Amino acid sequence: MGIFLLLLCLNNALLQGPSSVKPDLSRVPGVVIDHSPASSRQYIGSPSLAEMPNGDLVASHDLFGPGSTGDRTLVFRSSDGGARWKRIAEITGQWWSTLFRRGPALYLIGTSRENGYTVIRRSDDGGATWTEPRDADSGLLLGDGPYHCAPVPVVVHRGRIWRAMEDQLGPRGWGTSFRSFVLSAPEDSDLLKASNWTGTNRLARDPKWLGGRFLGWLEGNVVVAPNGGIVNMLRVACDDDEERAAVIEISADGRTASFDPDTGFIPFPGGAKKFTIRYDVISGQYWSLVNWTPPSQRRGKPAATRNTLALVRSSDLKSWEVRSVILRHPDPEHHGFQYVDWLFDGDDLIAVVRTACDDGLGGAHNYHDANLMTFHRITEFRDLVDDVSEMR
DSSP: OHHHHHHHHHHHHHHHTGGGSOOOOTTSOSEEEEEOOGGGTOEEEEEEEEEOTTSOEEEEEEEESTTSOSOEEEEEEESSTTSSOEEEEEEESOEEEEEEEETTEEEEEEESSTTOOEEEEEESSTTSSOOOOOSTTTTEEEOSOOEEOOSOOOEEETTEEEEEEEEOOSSSSTTTTOEEEEEEEETTSOTTOGGGOEEOOOEEOOTTGGGGTEEEEEEEEEEEOTTSOEEEEEEEEESSSOOEEEEEEEOTTSOOEEOOTTTSEEEOTTTTSOOOEEEETTTTEEEEEEOOOOGGGOOSOGGGOOSEEEEEEESSSSSOEEEEEEEEOSOSSSOEEEEEEEEEETTEEEEEEEEEOOOSSSOOSSSSSOOEEEEEEETTGGGOOOOOGGGO
C-alpha cells in the first residue's frame, strides 16, 4: 500500500510537471505584454507599436528560435494607455514587421517569414483581422528574396511613404550578404499594390571599408535629415569595439541610394544593435532609445551587450548625446532590453521592448533569446538628464 501511494504521488508530480510552476514576473521592469519561457524554445523578437485614432495601442512581435515556425506574428491591444494588454490576432506568414497607421487603417510591413518575401497587410478593425498578401495586387511587394529587415520606422515625407529593407543577395554569410535599399510609395496610393512602390538601387558592403573590419550593415532607419532630404541610417557590424551608424543618402524620387565611406560612418551610441530614430518637432531634436555600451562595460563584443537601454539625442544626426539610462541590469549574459520600438506621446515616450529577464522559470536562454515583450512609459523624456560619467 505504501509503495502504491508513493507511485501515485510520483505519477501526479510527473503529470503536473513544469507546467504547474507559475512564472514570477515581479522583477520584470515595465508592463508585461507577453511571456514565452525559455523552455518553449520560442523567443520573442521584433516588437512594434502603433497608436489608433481612438487612443488604443497596438503592439506586435514575432517568435524565433528552434521551437518556432519562423513565420508567425502575434498582435496585442491595450485600451488603457498600456496598463493591460490582450492578444487579438495571430498571423502566419508575417515576420520582422513594422506596425504603422494611415488614417483609420493599420498596416504591417515586413517579410513573409525569416528571410522571406517582402509583404504588407492592412487591418480595418484595429488589428484583429488582416488582409492576405496573395499576389502583387494584395500585398506581395517583392516575391523573389531572400529579404531581411526589422521593425524600423515608416516615415511620411513630401507625399511619399518610406521604409528601409535589405536583401541577402551579397556574398554568403551573416552581415556580408546584406544589401541595403529603401522602398517608397505615394502616401495616397493603394499600399497593397506592388506597382505603387519604388525601390532604390541596392548597396552592398565593401570589405575594405573601416580598415578591412567592416562586416555589414542592416536594419536601416529612414530619417528626414536637417536639410529636408531622406537618409537611411543603418546598424553597423564591425570587427572592433567601436559603435557606429552608416548614413546612406536617398534621392528625392526614391530611386537612388548613395554612400560615401569617408563621411558616411558616424559614431553612434548603440550603433552595433538595432535602433529606431525619430524627430521631435517640439524640441527640434532627433531621439532614440539604444543599447549604449558604457566604456567601462566594453568587452570586445558591443553587438552582444544589450543590458543597458539609454535615451540619446542629436540636433544634426551626426553628434549624439547620452541623456539618460532608462533600463539597466548588471548581467549582460542573460539580460537584455533590445529592439525597442517607440512613439512620442505628448511629453512622454511609449515603448515596447524585447526583454530578456528573470521570470521565476530560469530566466531567458540568453540576452539575445528574449522571453518577454514589455511596455514602458518614459515620462517627460525631454527633461531627463543623468550624470552618466560614473558609467564611463
